[in-house]
Amino acid sequence: MIRAVMSEVDVVKGLKNVLERIGVASSKRSENLPNITPRLVAVSKTKPVELITAVYNAGQRHFGENYVQELVDKAHNPEVRAKCPDVRWHLIGHLQRNKVNKVVGVPGIHLVESVDSRTLASALDAAWGRRAAGQLRVMVQVNTSGEAEKSGCKREEVTEVVKHVVENCTNLQFVGLMTIGKYGYDPSQGPNPDYVSLLEVRKDVCLSLGVDPSQLELSMGMSDDFEQAVEMGSTNVRIGSAIFGHREKKQKSITEES
Ligand SMILES: *Cc1c(COP(=O)(O)O)cnc(C)c1O
Numbered sequence: 001m002i003r004a005v006m007s008e009v010d011v012v013k014g015l016k017n018v019l020e021r022i023g024v025a026s027s028k029r030s031e032n033l034p035n036i037t038p039r040l041v042a043v044s045k046t047k048p049v050e051l052i053t054a055v056y057n058a059g060q061r062h063f064g065e066n067y068v069q070e071l072v073d074k075a076h077n078p079e080v081r082a083k084c085p086d087v088r089w090h091l092i093g094h095l096q097r098n099k100v101n102k103v104v105g106v107p108g109i110h111l112v113e114s115v116d117s118r119t120l121a122s123a124l125d126a127a128w129g130r131r132a133a134g135q136l137r138v139m140v141q142v143n144t145s146g147e148a149e150k151s152g153c154k155r156e157e158v159t160e161v162v163k164h165v166v167e168n169c170t171n172l173q174f175v176g177l178m179t180i181g182k183y184g185y186d187p188s189q190g191p192n193p194d195y196v197s198l199l200e201v202r203k204d205v206c207l208s209l210g211v212d213p214s215q216l217e218l219s220m221g222m223s224d225d226f227e228q229a230v231e232m233g234s235t236n237v238r239i240g241s242a243i244f245g246h247r248e249k250k251q252k253s254i255t256e257e258s
Pocket of ligand 1: 066093222238240
C-alpha cells in the first residue's frame with residue numbers, strides 16, 4: 001500500500017502536537033532538574049523543502065539533518081534561503097573528517113551534535129577558524145548502547161574528547177552530549193538505559209571539567225520516546241516522523257523529490 005504523502009497542514013499539526021507533548025512532559029520533571037523547556041529539533045531528513053518551510057512558518061527554527069550532502073543541499077536551496085532566513089541547522093549524523101569544509105560552509109549551521117573523536121574535533125576547529133568568526137557549537141556524541149554499527153565515542157573516551165575540545169579547539173564551543181541509543185526500546189519498561197547512561201557520563205564530564213551539570217546540555221529523545229527523555233532531563237529532542245510522518249527509504253525519496 002502506498003502511504004499518502006504528508007501535506008503542509010499535516011506537518012503543522014504534527015509540530016503543534018509534539019510541542020504540546022514536550023510541554024506536558026516538561027511539567028512532569030522532578031524539581032531538581034533545571035526548569036527550561038527543551039529545544040525541539042525538527043528532523044527533516046528525506047523530506048522536501050515545502051514541508052520544511054511550512055514547519056518554519058508555524059514558528060519552528062531548529063532543523064536537523066543526518067547526511068552532510070542533504071544538509072548542504074537543503075541549506076543552500078533558494079526557497080529555504082528566501083523563506084527561512086533564521087533557520088538553525090543541526091547536523092545529527094555521522095561526520096567524516098573529509099566533509100568538515102562542507103559543514104562549516106552551511107548557511108545557518110547552528111550545532112554539530114555528532115563530534116565523536118579528537119581528530120574530527122580538530123578538523124572541524126581548523127575549518128571553522130578559516131571560515132568564520134566566533135565559535136561553532138558542538139556536542140560530543142556518545143555510543144551509550146555500545147553497538148558496533150552506531151557512531152559516537154565509547155563511554156570511556158568521552159572525557160578525553162570533551163577535554164580536547166575545551167582545551168585545544170578554540171573555535172568550537174562545547175555545549176553538551178548526544179546519544180541515539182538502542183532502537184526499539186520500550187519506554188514502558190522503565191527509564192531507558194541509554195539515557196541513564198548519558199546522565200552518568202555527564203556527571204563524569206562535569207566532575208572532570210569542574211562545571212555544574214546544569215551547564216551541559218543533553219540531546220536525547222526521538223519520536224518514540226521523547227516524553228520519557230524530557231522527563232529524565234533532556235534539553236534537546238530530535239524528532240522526525242512524529243512531525244513529518246513516516247520516512248521512505250532514502251534512495252526512493254530522492255527520486256520522488258526530483
Ligand atoms: C532520524 C533521526 C532522528 C529522528 O528520528 P524519528 O524517530 O523519526 O523521530 C533523531 N536522531 C537522529 C540521529 C536521527 O538520525
